[in-house]
Amino acid sequence: MEKAKKIWMDGKLVNWEDANVHILTHTLHYGFGVFEGTRCYKTVDGPAIFRLDDHLKRLYNSAQILTIDIPVGFKEMAKASKEIIKANHYQECYLRHIAFIGDGEMGLGTMTNPVRTAIISWKWGAYLGEEGLKKGIRLKTSSYARLPVQSFPCKAKAVGNYVNSILAKREALKAGYDEAVMLDSSGYVAEASGENIFLVFGDTIITPPESSSILNGITRKSVIELAKDLGYQVKEETFPRDTIYIADEVFLTGTAAEVTPVREVDNRKIGKGSAGDATLKIQAEFFKIVLGKNPKYKKWLTYVD
Ligand SMILES: Cc1ncc(COP(=O)(O)O)c(C=O)c1O
Structure with a gap:
């Protein structure tokens, strides 16, 4: 990883080397x-963060779910998100926000x-590889079930x-695949490791519903909206793993992976065995x-300057 100059930590900009914990x-x-x-993308009007407010809302919601009281307010966090990009003179980069429990007492109940x-x-290119982004990746169904909602x-x-x-990802990589797709504890498809x-079935696109054991992806939400704009019918429904095998096209969405086509699942070619036309159209959009x-x-863009 190429080091940036600064990291924002507990309200201050510190040098990369000094952003350490006990x-x-x-x-x-x-x-x-x-x-x-x-x-953050290098847009035609300068660097802009994609759906910053939605990401920060999810951060504070995550903290609410875990009963973690983030000591920095939403507005300050949003301002700091721009500040760190400016401090590092980035036109485009990945941003990682984290709220964690520091040192003091040990034990689960502290x-x-x-x-x-x-x-x-930091600068982060195509998460599943440039070639994967263009030609499609190979997926393996994981032997690990996705987190049970109970x-x-x-x-x-x-x-x-x-x-x-990570257990699912490592298992897939060690078996020679690029990524793992995980089933929920009832055997229905949930999501990939990240x-x-x-x-895609003709003009219809399906994806597991928000109520399943998936992270409510912000790229997912964006793609549902833009796919509808492009004339596709989008349905949120549950399906078993075999439905993946007979799809015309399969793709994954995520901040890191963006819109990545899938060309093969569990040694079965998907469609033509390359990135599908609908996928590439959605990816381009x-x-x-x-x-x-x-x-x-x-x-959806928050301009840095
Ligand atoms: C488990 C999991 N599912 C889905 C996603 C995609 O979410 P998003 O599009 O908000 O990055 C991510 C990445 O954050 C993830 O870690």
Whole structure:
């Protein structure tokens, strides 16, 4: 990773090398913390953060779900999100917001440790590879079920939830795939380790509903809206893994992965075995929007300057 000059930490800009924590940081031991991943794009009118308010709303909602009281207000966090990009002179970057429990007392029940916050920015290209973005990736159904809603807060982007995602991701990578798709505890398709999933059948697009054990992806929400604009019918419904195998096209959405086509699932070619036409059309529209080239969706951009 290319180091940036500054990191915003607990209200101050500090040098990258100085953004350190104590080994007794509570979240490091128990995974109790919340975070966000957001992108800033080099738009035609200068750097702009995509759906910053929605990402911050999800951050504060995640904290509410976990009963973490973030000591920095929403407005200050939004201002700091722009400040860190300016401080690092980025035109485009990834932003990681995190709120975590610092050191002090140990044990699961401690309530007195400080809640600490940071915003880190770095250059992050195509998460699933440039080639994946163009030609499509290979997916493997995970042997790990997605977080059961009875046990995990799946509407929170909670640090500890990602043990489940990383187990699935590592299993897929070790088996020679690019990404894992996870089923819920009843066997229905939920989402990929860090992305939401969409299937295309002609002019109809389906994706698991918000009520399933998925993160309510902001890219997912954006793609549903823009796909409707493009004339597709979008349905949120549950489906078993076999439905993926017979789809005309499959794609994943996420802040890091953007709109990534899927060309193969569990050794079955999807459609032609390459990125599908509808997927590429939606992907092109998505990039137009994030780059500020679609006036209708400028409302989703927060300009840094
Ligand atoms: C588990 C999971 N699902 C879905 C997503 C996609 O969400 P978004 O589009 O808001 O980045 C992410 C990434 O944040 C994720 O970690």
